[in-house]
Amino acid sequence: MPERPLTVRHDPNARGFASDNYAGVHPEVLTAIAIANGGHQVSYGEDVYTEHLGEIFRAHFGERAQAFPVFNGTGANVIGLQAMTDRWSSVICAESAHIHVDECGAPEKVAGLKLLTVPTPDGKLTPELVDAQAYGWDDVHRAQPRVVSFAESTELGTVYTPDEIAALAEHAHGHGMLVHLDGSRLANAAATLDVPLRALTTDVGVDVLSFGGTKSGLMFGEAVVVLNPDAARGVEYLRKSAMQLASKMRFVSVQFEALFANDLWLRNARQANAMATRLAERVADIEGVSLTRMPQANAVFAVLPVDVTERMQKRFRFYTWDESTGEVRWVTAFDTTEADVDAFVAALAEELR
Amino acid sequence: MPERPLTVRHDPNARGFASDNYAGVHPEVLTAIAIANGGHQVSYGEDVYTEHLGEIFRAHFGERAQAFPVFNGTGANVIGLQAMTDRWSSVICAESAHIHVDECGAPEKVAGLKLLTVPTPDGKLTPELVDAQAYGWDDVHRAQPRVVSFAESTELGTVYTPDEIAALAEHAHGHGMLVHLDGSRLANAAATLDVPLRALTTDVGVDVLSFGGTKSGLMFGEAVVVLNPDAARGVEYLRKSAMQLASKMRFVSVQFEALFANDLWLRNARQANAMATRLAERVADIEGVSLTRMPQANAVFAVLPVDVTERMQKRFRFYTWDESTGEVRWVTAFDTTEADVDAFVAALAEELR
Amino acid sequence: MPERPLTVRHDPNARGFASDNYAGVHPEVLTAIAIANGGHQVSYGEDVYTEHLGEIFRAHFGERAQAFPVFNGTGANVIGLQAMTDRWSSVICAESAHIHVDECGAPEKVAGLKLLTVPTPDGKLTPELVDAQAYGWDDVHRAQPRVVSFAESTELGTVYTPDEIAALAEHAHGHGMLVHLDGSRLANAAATLDVPLRALTTDVGVDVLSFGGTKSGLMFGEAVVVLNPDAARGVEYLRKSAMQLASKMRFVSVQFEALFANDLWLRNARQANAMATRLAERVADIEGVSLTRMPQANAVFAVLPVDVTERMQKRFRFYTWDESTGEVRWVTAFDTTEADVDAFVAALAEELR
Amino acid sequence: MPERPLTVRHDPNARGFASDNYAGVHPEVLTAIAIANGGHQVSYGEDVYTEHLGEIFRAHFGERAQAFPVFNGTGANVIGLQAMTDRWSSVICAESAHIHVDECGAPEKVAGLKLLTVPTPDGKLTPELVDAQAYGWDDVHRAQPRVVSFAESTELGTVYTPDEIAALAEHAHGHGMLVHLDGSRLANAAATLDVPLRALTTDVGVDVLSFGGTKSGLMFGEAVVVLNPDAARGVEYLRKSAMQLASKMRFVSVQFEALFANDLWLRNARQANAMATRLAERVADIEGVSLTRMPQANAVFAVLPVDVTERMQKRFRFYTWDESTGEVRWVTAFDTTEADVDAFVAALAEELR
Numbered sequence A, B, C, D: 001m002p003e004r005p006l007t008v009r010h011d012p013n014a015r016g017f018a019s020d021n022y023a024g025v026h027p028e029v030l031t032a033i034a035i036a037n038g039g040h041q042v043s044y045g046e047d048v049y050t051e052h053l054g055e056i057f058r059a060h061f062g063e064r065a066q067a068f069p070v071f072n073g074t075g076a077n078v079i080g081l082q083a084m085t086d087r088w089s090s091v092i093c094a095e096s097a098h099i100h101v102d103e104c105g106a107p108e109k110v111a112g113l114k115l116l117t118v119p120t121p122d123g124k125l126t127p128e129l130v131d132a133q134a135y136g137w138d139d140v141h142r143a144q145p146r147v148v149s150f151a152e153s154t155e156l157g158t159v160y161t162p163d164e165i166a167a168l169a170e171h172a173h174g175h176g177m178l179v180h181l182d183g184s185r186l187a188n189a190a191a192t193l194d195v196p197l198r199a200l201t202t203d204v205g206v207d208v209l210s211f212g213g214t215k216s217g218l219m220f221g222e223a224v225v226v227l228n229p230d231a232a233r234g235v236e237y238l239r240k241s242a243m244q245l246a247s248k249m250r251f252v253s254v255q256f257e258a259l260f261a262n263d264l265w266l267r268n269a270r271q272a273n274a275m276a277t278r279l280a281e282r283v284a285d286i287e288g289v290s291l292t293r294m295p296q297a298n299a300v301f302a303v304l305p306v307d308v309t310e311r312m313q314k315r316f317r318f319y320t321w322d323e324s325t326g327e328v329r330w331v332t333a334f335d336t337t338e339a340d341v342d343a344f345v346a347a348l349a350e351e352l353r
Helices: A027-036 A048-061 A073-084 A106-111 A127-131 A162-174 A186-193 A235-241 A250-284 A306-315 A338-352 B027-036 B048-061 B073-084 B106-111 B127-131 B162-174 B186-193 B235-241 B250-284 B306-315 B338-352 C027-036 C048-061 C073-084 C106-111 C127-131 C162-174 C186-193 C235-241 C250-284 C306-315 C338-352 D027-036 D048-061 D073-084 D106-111 D127-131 D162-174 D186-193 D235-241 D250-284 D306-315 D338-352
Strands: A066-070 A089-094 A114-118 A144-151 A178-183 A208-212 A222-226 A299-303 A319-322 A327-331 B066-070 B089-094 B114-118 B144-151 B178-183 B208-212 B222-226 B299-303 B319-322 B327-331 C066-070 C089-094 C114-118 C144-151 C178-183 C208-212 C222-226 C299-303 C319-322 C327-331 D066-070 D089-094 D114-118 D144-151 D178-183 D208-212 D222-226 D299-303 D319-322 D327-331
Touching (some): A027 A250, A027 B027, A048 A066, A048 A222, A066 A235, A066 A250, A073 A106, A073 A144, A114 C114, A127 A162, A144 A162, A162 A178, A186 A208, A186 A250, A235 B106, A250 A299, A306 A338, B048 B066, B066 B235, B073 B106, B073 B144, B073 B208, B073 B222, B106 B114, B114 D114, B127 B162, B186 B250, B250 B299, B250 B338, B306 B338, C027 C250, C027 D027, C066 C073, C066 C250, C073 C106, C073 C178, C073 C208, C106 C114, C106 D106, C106 D235, C162 C178, C186 C208, C222 C235, C250 C299, C250 C327, C306 C338, D048 D222, D048 D250, D066 D073, D073 D106, D073 D178, D073 D222, D073 D235, D106 D114, D127 D162, D144 D162, D162 D178, D250 D338
Parallel strands (some): A089 A144, B089 B114, B089 B144, C089 C114, C144 C178, C178 C208, D089 D114, D178 D208
Antiparallel strands (some): A066 A222, A208 A222, A299 A327, A319 A327, B208 B222, B319 B327, C299 C327, D066 D222, D319 D327
16 A cells, blocks of 8 residues: 655644644654654653653752653643642632633542632732632631642733742741642743743742643643642642553653753743744834733733734734733744744734724 | 754663553654644644544544544543533443553542443453443432443453444443443454444444554544544533643644554554464463463463563563463554564573473 | 430520521421421431422422422532533632632532632622623633522622512523522521512522521521422432432421421511611611621621620620621521620620720 | 411331331430520530530540531541542442442542442451452552441441451551441441440541441431541541531530430340341241341341232332342331331231241
8 A cells, every 4th residue: 555645734834823832843842752762661651761851850940859741731730739739628829820710620620629719910929919818727618728829921921030939939838838830831931030940949939830841842741840749749640540641651751851951941932932022012112002011921912903803813813812801912932933023013013004 | 052962762672562552653653743743723623633633533433423632541531431421420341441440540530430340251341241230220329320331452452343342332222321432452453353443333332432542653642532422512621621632732633644544553453463463372382371362452461470470571571460360461562573572482482491 | 224314515595696507496397307207217308208398399489399308508509500510510609609618619529610709799699790700602721601609698698689680590591501599598588578489589580599498497408499400400319429318308308398387487587687687777876886788688797896896706606707807797597586686786885885 | 377287297106127217216316406406506516515525425436536427427438538538549348338339429429539349248348358459559550549448237237346347457557558437337236246336446446437326316417436536637628528517516416415325326226136136037937038147237138039029018118139139138227116027027927828
């Protein structure tokens, strides 16, 4: 039988501003996958690539760090939160948190956790905001607040400074709570702040981290990173029962190896961030566009006339964030180019004319 | 910064007989992934590769078939079972079923399902065996049996004929129950029987299928395939809350496309099966080896002296299946070669001498 | 062995204002229990008292009503909500809802439900407030809003009019959602409004009701009342798996029979309400007390100086509602007397002097 | 309005042999309830009757015992098992265990627990039988066996001796597992063996006990009794989230007080047991009746011709236990009289003639 090659069904040069998970796989990651292929390796994480990954994570996050590769971010979050909580616990988070608004109730359904939400102006928790939910200790009628979970960078494109995280963590710990970081875009925050990853995590009191890979250029893959082993129990079992244990795990682990080799994570994050900044700066001057705030990572929020949004969405992919206000979100990725930005800005100026 | 290439950390030519998920990725699958790369594609399954995958599954499983790519087999099983059941349902399966013995309680923990197990001689359910648990209708004290779940090929390497599946499904349906097939090795069964995939599924009454890709040569990926849309509800939502919704889904879907293109699934299954047969036939003649049964797919079970097993396990990877009897399991994969088998057989003969 | 009688360990004449579940059992209810005692009756609800209860509920709530006696209010709520929802559903409720703040996460943990909360000025939902959460249909990332749950009377002592409930229900139904009423104090609302129970439930679009007995003078007992049988599935099974199926159910059912006989529910509610009104009216004139609002049922909210609250709590049981504002809650019960109220008011006047 | 008294709807002198939960409430228990009535008491367990109950349980079960009154047996079991387990745990029990066959999947659904069942000849576990499931430690694919749960007396009417329990507990502890006792009929076992309750529990290594009240003559009420506080966590919270926290708890607690006062539990158990023995002895002589075994507590199992069973069931309530063999179960209760037994035996002899 002559082999028919598969068809390229999409335009490999078309990029939009809808999400960093619309992007594909960075070539260095694909190469790494090929390197790990061939022969047999023990499944479910006892392969040599996963073993080596432990060293890499310890180098970046400290000697106590334990990394558990998983498939996706919701999985990482739900495993991490379960490992930190009892059956009667609850989790304090921002009203805009991904775990609250975008995971189809997985924390509640799979982990039985109640989320106690707090409205925030910019997606960021503060000690004061946490206190709106941090009460009811020893009250059996209240699912006990046990974890403060925050995202860095946030779902609104904002970034916590190391000091802000330290203050949040200290406050949480002072209440006897633990700290969970949804770091699906941690790389973008570290790039913005020009600090190492541990400056936003291990060094400032984060106990358990969901470390994102997919939005940084992997094909798939996140890691539950236990930074404080006293704060988490049973991650290995929870990963399996949460259906996040990859059988051919070497192909997750080697992607992370590629991400850390030659600072790919940082190169990718810097590119995405720079393109967001470029986009924000260029549209700021266009009349009819109102930036919600200057972007701190790789997401730009702005208010546009609805008809302009509709016309632009026929030309470029992006999402309306808030239908009531006309706010839209533009996200850049590791593969966004200056030309992409400039074409978008030109189109926007045209539509607004 | 000069790029340092990643290191090959394993022997790409070493293969054992531990499991078909110790194998890597078939080259045609890697090629397919590269084809789907580049540019932006809508995430979470609205990409063109996933769209095209629907056609492929309909061609193989009938016009009503709906395929939902997911990460792994436990995920596929738990989603499929939830889609078929109510909150008060239970599932009848063999005592040796993967969903019972190898998923860390995910069906119970994530789906709240009770599994009603039946001992079997060879891993295969029959209508009579099902009846040992198919009772208690309308008894509020009994979680209501709603699904019969079986594996093809089974965890014991045995294969149901189409007639056997038809009889099982007819019996289940007669009780008002639905039929779920854990098909992580469905390809191997179809290859053994030399029938199309639908002859073991759509045509004989299976309602929902977990279709395996990982053990057939994918990097990762299974599919929940709803064959009878009247039998399943909410798969899209359940996939998300079960943390099995891949953001860059094109890379799961295109792997399946490669698996079906040029009958890769069949070529891979035939190779694995042929190697299992070769292995069984060759060891059958060795004194001191007692085959449990002739293999019907890609798993060989045999009883060996314990000391021989221990020595062999230092030379080749494989698992002891039953410590009490000394039974071992040898699994072949798509990449197992005749030389692999012959080297193994020679070593075994040597150790048994 | 001569029998030692049990000791009365408490003061049967001491009553406070902490909660209507601090009260005991109405004598007519105790009598009813004695009537149902003796001999054998089929357990788990197939007794003659439970059978008869069906008639009673149909008389009060319409011919389609189905009543399922359970142990307590949290149980009734969690069963009712499960019967109305799929595994991927969510429930919209007020931020002050009992199901959100006082059930230790049971809806999340037992039912896997996400609660979507809305801040309210007075504990009451409106169509407009519901719309703050009623969106995201067909978005697999969002647990699908399926039920609007409200309390009558509310946790803040306010009462919806029949028209308000009708508007809320019509709005929910218009979105394809169902309506759940937490009616632990439904009797108090009906007494306030001087309408039959069905005017607040069946006649205005409520689909499933948790009908309260405990706070109306029963020893224990609530009922899941399915008003719209098309809106609920599996209540019998859910009641068992939610651990709310009483084996000697005749003793729950006959308590409800007593509650409806001779309008005990109404007599009790009127007494409690009248005492709340008396209390509010009398304290309104005391300088230093600021009523939050005039009570509409049997709960009075007021702001007091903290030191006064502390001194009063040494003399009478009641709870601080909001530590940040000094707001306290006083609840009256079926057994609260005019003398109780007057003694409390006198003490308060004394402490405020 | 003149008060209409409630109607007695049943025959208070008719008793059968269907179950000990067909019986009503012992008069001393009703009296106790009346004693606890009147006035206000703190709800949710901070009343004086519940406080006193602690002393009583410590007197019977040792100084470390902590008792948590709940509504029913399924609730007690599910709370106790949760308090002893992690989210990745499983529970070993007999295939005939109530938690497995009669709780509609509550342990799986509410607690997410997998039950690992073992066939037994007589409902009793042994160390050898436990070992059929006690394996797979550290295997992430296996929900980790953490608790051995057994019933005393068993669902088959058999009784473990203290030595048998001690051996079972020692074996479980040796594996690092804990021991849970479903004691819904513990009183019957203690009466049979003529030992104090602690001889079957605290003194022989049981960690957590579900202590039954309902089948001993209470209206409702069981208690989770933590005998080894190191073995259980979070019972207070789990009781609430499991919807088993009674608001007017004094009326549960005072029933238990009555049960222990004047050894009511023992008097009731002895009466039930004696009637079972009488029944067994009398029917043993009737031709056509084949006793499965001599009863050890209050349940008699026998095989009858199916037509005789059908005719007898028109005259007396009782259940067929095994339709395939014609085995029936007769249960006696605290209120079963010699006359009841003799009438039943006479009828049986008549039908068999």
